[in-house]
Structures are given as C-alpha cells and as structure tokens.
Amino acid sequence: MAIYNLGSINADNVYRVPHLVAPGETLAATALTRGLGGKGANMSVAAARAAARVVHIGAVGSDGRWASDRLMEYGVDTRHIAQVSAPTGHANICVDAAGENAIVLFAGANHAVDDGMIGAALAEASAGDIFVTQNETNGQPYAAQTAQGLGLRVVYAAAPFDAGAVRTVLPFLDLLVLNEVEAAQLTAETGSNLDEMAVADIVVTMGAKGCRWMSQDAGVQDFPALEVTPVDTTGAGDTFTGYLIAGLDRGMPMAQAIDLATQAAALMVTRVGTADVIPDLKEIQDQRLG
Template identity: 65%
Template sequence: MIWNLGSINADNFYYLRDLPRPGETLTARDFRQGLGGKGANMSVAAARAGARVMHIGAVGKDGKWAKDRLLEYGVETQHINIVDTVTGHANICVSDDGENSIVISPGANYQVSDKMIGAALAEASPDDILLMQNETLNQHYAATIAKTLGLRVIYAAAPFDVQAVMHLIDHVDLLVLNQGEAEEFEASIGAELETCQVDDIIVTLGAQGCKWVSNKAHTTCSFPAYKVDAIDTTGAGDTFTGYLAAALDRRLTMPNAITLAMQASALMVMRRGTADVIPDLKDIEDYGFDEIP
C-alpha cells in the first residue's frame, strides 16, 4: 500500500501562445479548472496504475469537491482533513509548445500537522511505501515514523529546496529529481549522484527519457523517451512518479517500473490538464506501447 503525504490544489489553467515575460500582460485563449497539486496528481496516478493509495493531506471547507473527486478516482481519503483555511491552488500558464509556468498558493497544504500524519501512519504496515513531495510540511517527521515502521520512503524533491533534501536524505530509499534539480543537488553536495548514500536515484530528463542511478548495485542505466507530440507537460513528472511508486508496490523490477512510468507520462503530455486526465493502465495498453510489464 502507498501512503502519500501530499498537496491537494485547485489548478487554474490559462492557455496562451507564449509564456508571459516579466512585466507583460497577456490574454488567455482558454481557461480551465481542475484537481491538482503534486500530491493529488501522484495519488491519482498510483491508483490508476493499480495500487491501493491512502492520501494524507488537508483541504479547506471550500475543497470538499477535491476530496470527493480523489475518492471517485480510487484514492482512499479517510486521512484528508478539513481545516479552517482556503484550499491550496495553482495558477498555471501553458504555452502552445506545451511548456508551463506555475505559481502556487499552499493554503491548507501547510496545515497538515504531525498529529494528522501520525494518526495516518499508525495504520501502516511494514513494506508499505511512504511517498512525499515538497508542497506540504513535516516531511521529516513522516519519514522518521516511516523508517521506524519499516516503510520504504520515496521522495520526489519538488518544488526543489536543497536544505529540505539534505534534512531528509538519511531517511530516503528512492529519490526522484528532474534534470535541473539533479544538477543543483550535485552542486550542493560537491559530488556526483553516484556517490550519494541514497540507494536509488531517478533523474527525469523530459524528451531525453530518464536515468536510474543504483548506488546499491553501483550501476547507472539510461532509458530513452517515447516519441510523442506534447501539448502540455503539466503533471507529467507527477504521473511518472505515481506510476513508478505503484509499480514498485506491485513488486515490479525497477527497469519494468520505469518503463511503465515512462509510458504513462508519455500519454500524459498529449493531454491538457492534471489529475483529471491522468491515464490508466487500459489507456496505456490501448495506445500500443510495448507489452506492459
């Protein structure tokens, strides 16, 4: 089972020809609103990849719709708390070439307390997975409990903060970074990822695929990307990580888990939106990729 300490946002999408430059005002061609937040995206992706997922998070009284939608998408929501503040939200600009620019207001996501986390993880079992990102607080507390209970900790270190990563690094079993984050992390520690104490590190490289660094096995493997026509990259990394966690929870090997996650994220960039449009296993099968692991 996957326990996901993660954000829940209302995502506001503004579709533009180009991303705005400093001081520039642009008129959006289209506007849409949907469920998002890195945490919610990863929970939905993991559920659609066949895992049992319990989301640990918070929304305001205005966010009951988000909790209901997560439940509709197969995510268990008993540990999503209703708090006395507004639900988090993100304003997302998407350009014609699929690139995006995002501003986040954390809202209720910053109200997830140690007490809430402890109440949830008290129900966890050894060999479960704790999945985390950086859009909530108290990750170190959660990771400490998880390791005490024998859970595997997967940490997608975004939005990236070097100090947050270094504070957690001793508790992390699998670290997921994008290319820019990996470069910043290497610069901060003054060494390459291959020397890091984390057992497994995955670096997503966008159109160039991804890289898996196994410090336990002392190997590095590269995986080429699937060639697709991207229209919106928003949520692709979250989809990758959610699918990866689900595949590992289902005891797939790391190469097979990465392959499945890359297929899901390839489909994701061909869709507009975030949690509401994350593909499921049948979508991947129907698209005609290689055999699903």
C-alpha cells in the same frame, strides 16, 4: 501492499496562452479550465490508476471538499485528508502553444498538516508499504523518519526543489526522484555527486532524453523517452512518479516499473490538464507506445 502519500491538494487554474508571459508583460489568455491538481494529488491519482492502493495524507479548506471527493472518485483513500481553516491550495498554470508551462503556487491548507494527522495515518501502515512525499506540504522530515521506523520504503520527489528540504529527508530515503534541473541544483548545493549520496536508488527524469536510474546495487542505467507530440507537460513528472511507485508496490523490478512510468508520462503529455486526465492502466496497455 499500500502507498501512503503525504501530498499537496490544489485547485489548478489552467490558462492557455500564446506564449509564456515575460516580466512586465500583460497577456490575454485564450482559455481557462479548473481541475484537481497539486503534486501530491497528481501522484495519488496516478498510483491509484496504476492499480495501487493509495492512502492520501493531506488537508483542504472548507472550499476544497470537491477536491477530496474527486480523489475518492479516482480510487484514493481519503480518510486522512483533514478539513482545516486555511483555504485550499491552488496553482495558476500558464500553458503555451508548445505545451510548456509556468506555474505559481499558493500553499494554503497544504501547510496546515500536523504531526498528529501524519502519525494517525502511518499507524495503519505495515512494513513493506511505500511512503512518498514531495516539497509542497509541511511535516516531511517527521513523516519520512516515522515511515522509515515502521519499515516502509521511503520515496521523495524533490519538487518544488529546495536543497534544505532534501537534506532533512535524505537520511531516511530509499528512493529519490528528481528531474535533470533539480539534480544539477542538488549537486551544486551539496558539493556531492548523486552517486555519492547514501540513497539506494535515484531516478533522474530528463524530458525528451528519457531518464537515468542510479542504483547502489545495479549501477547506472539509461532509459530512452518515447516519441510523442506534447500538448501540455503539466503533471507529466507526477504521473511518472505515481506509476513508478505503483509498479514497485506491485513487486516490479525497477527497470520494469520505469518502463511503465515512461509509458504513462508519454501518454500524459498528449493531454491537456492534470489529475483529471491522468491515464489509467488499461489505457496504457491498449495504447502502448514505442
């Protein structure tokens, strides 16, 4: 099987700061690193490192070939990453001493993906494959509808959160993944509880409280978090989602896939960085927590 990911590709500029900046404040960073990021790229790397076959659908500018090359080095199929005239997307990320972060995004080439690019990639997919997307590119409704029509399992990671974006893809979803804040925003915007939405499976991540799986077939199950000392939470949610869908792609039951994803995310928050430091499956097996 395979995972097709319509996802963002960013250059991540990570600034270490004493605390997250306040309005009107000028703050000196203590360090700067640059690496591969974007929610889409992070999920592709995570799924590939979890031993899944991953096809990434996206775009970079002429300044972003290094990002496409890096994805290929990590085992991602990059044939459907286009080079466009817009600059490569980037994120300026501030990380404080407690590992919390604040992020400013510039979409760039991520918003230059067109339906032709998406259709060409999904034409290679087979029924039973997984399609995943997030809210950092354009083309999500077309891609989700097309993937559903081809018999793919459609997954949406609802970040950065926008209620309108969720509504456009909701009719096509088999799995919705969102964090606790996003879940509260979605219920407030729609006036419906999550268990009233016509999605077979919903997974809500809750940080140190673990996560909740809401299934139309299996009911509601809570999963505890693993106790670790975080140094950087950037990319942890993307790592969780990438490992989750990789587990499902390998035929794992949802509960087993959530356990694997929880292990990966817990190890991820003990590292500084994003896509470049996502753990691989052997590391998780060797350093199993809990």
